[in-house]
Amino acid sequence: MYMLTEAERIVRIPPSKLGEDIHDVIGSVSSEQFEGKLGEDGTIAVLIGDAEAIGPGRIVHGDGAVYQTVKFKQLVFYPKDNEVIEGTVVEVLQFGAFVRFGPIDGLLHVSQIMDDRVDIDQVNQRLIGKDTGRFLAVGDKVRARIVSVDLNEKSPQDSKIGLTMRQPGLGKLEWLDEDARKKKGAEKKEEE
Numbered sequence: 001m002y003m004l005t006e007a008e009r010i011v012r013i014p015p016s017k018l019g020e021d022i023h024d025v026i027g028s029v030s031s032e033q034f035e036g037k038l039g040e041d042g043t044i045a046v047l048i049g050d051a052e053a054i055g056p057g058r059i060v061h062g063d064g065a066v067y068q069t070v071k072f073k074q075l076v077f078y079p080k081d082n083e084v085i086e087g088t089v090v091e092v093l094q095f096g097a098f099v100r101f102g103p104i105d106g107l108l109h110v111s112q113i114m115d116d117r118v119d120i121d122q123v124n125q126r127l128i129g130k131d132t133g134r135f136l137a138v139g140d141k142v143r144a145r146i147v148s149v150d151l152n153e154k155s156p157q158d159s160k161i162g163l164t165m166r167q168p169g170l171g172k173l174e175w176l177d178e179d180a181r182k183k184k185g186a187e188k189k190e191e192e
Contacts, residue, residue, distance in 0.1 A: 001078050002102070003043070008054065008071045009034065015064040027051045030072050036103065038153050043076035044103050077102040079149050079161055084170070089140045092125040097136055099144060099163060106161035108136075108144060113165055134175055141173045 011033055017025045030051040038044055050073045057068035079085075079102070087101030089108075096109040110118045113136060116129035126137040136142070148162035165171045171179075 001080060001083060002046070003076050003078060004073060005043070005076055006071065006073055007034075007039070008069065010067050011070050013057065013066040013068055018066065022053065023051075026053055026068065026070050030070055034074070036157075038151055039076065041078075042151060043078045045074045045076050046103055047075040049073050049075075077104070079104065079106075079146055079151075079159075081146055081149055083146045084143060085146060085163075086141065086143050086173075089136060089138050089142060092120075092122070092127060092136070092138055094120050094122065097127060099142055104157060104159055104161060106144070106146065106163040108142070108163045108165060112147075112163065114171065115166060134172070136172055143170050143173060143176065145170060 009030075011026065011029045013025055013029055017029065027049075031048045034045045035048055036045065051070050052072070054069045054071050057066040059066055085099075085101040085106075087099040087106070089097045090100045090105060091098040096107055096113070098105045099108050110120070110127060113127060114129050114132065114134060116132050116134070119128045119130055120126075121128055121135075124137065126135045128135040142165060144163040144165045145167065146161060147164050148160070150160040152158040152160075169176070
C-alpha cells in the first residue's frame with residue numbers, strides 16, 4: 001500500500017556541497033540518503049519531496065560535513081500481510097515466478113499459481129497448467145495476495161515477499177476476464 005507521510009531525519013551534507021543553495025542541497029541529499037531505503041516503521045521510501053531544514057546544522061570535528069535535521073514529505077510503500085496487489089511477472093524460474101509490485105518483487109511459488117499441476121517451459125519463460133492449458137509468462141499482469149513478508153533492512157530489494165493466486169478473484173488478469181465472461185454467458189443461458 002502507498003502512503004504519503006512526513007518524516008524528520010538528520011542528513012549529512014558533504015563539504016563539497018557547502019556554499020550551494022541550501023534548499024536544493026537538502027532536497028537532493030535527502031533523496032539520495034532515504035529513497036529506496038527501509039524505514040524504521042517497515043516502509044520503503046519511494047519518493048522524497050518538500051525537504052526543509054529545521055534549526056541550525058551541526059559540524060562534527062574531523063568530518064567537515066554538516067549534519068542537518070530536515071523535515072520532508074515522502075511517498076512510501078508498505079507491504080502488508082493479506083493485502084491484494086497487482087503486479088507484473090518479471091522472471092520465471094523452475095520454482096515459480098517473481099512479480100514486481102511497487103518498488104519490490106514477490107515470489108509466486110508454483111504451488112500458489114493455480115489449482116492445476118504446473119509444468120515449466122524455461123525456454124519460453126512460462127509456467128503452464130497441465131489440464132487447463134493456461135500459462136503465466138514474463139510481462140503478464142497478475143492480481144495476487146501477500147501471504148508472507150520478511151523485509152531486508154540493508155537491501156529492501158532483497159526482501160522476501162510470498163504471494164498466492166489460489167483464491168477466487170486472484171490470478172492472471174486475462175484469466176479473471178475470461179472467467180467473468182464465462183460466468184456472464186452462463187447466467188444469460190439460465191435466464192433464457
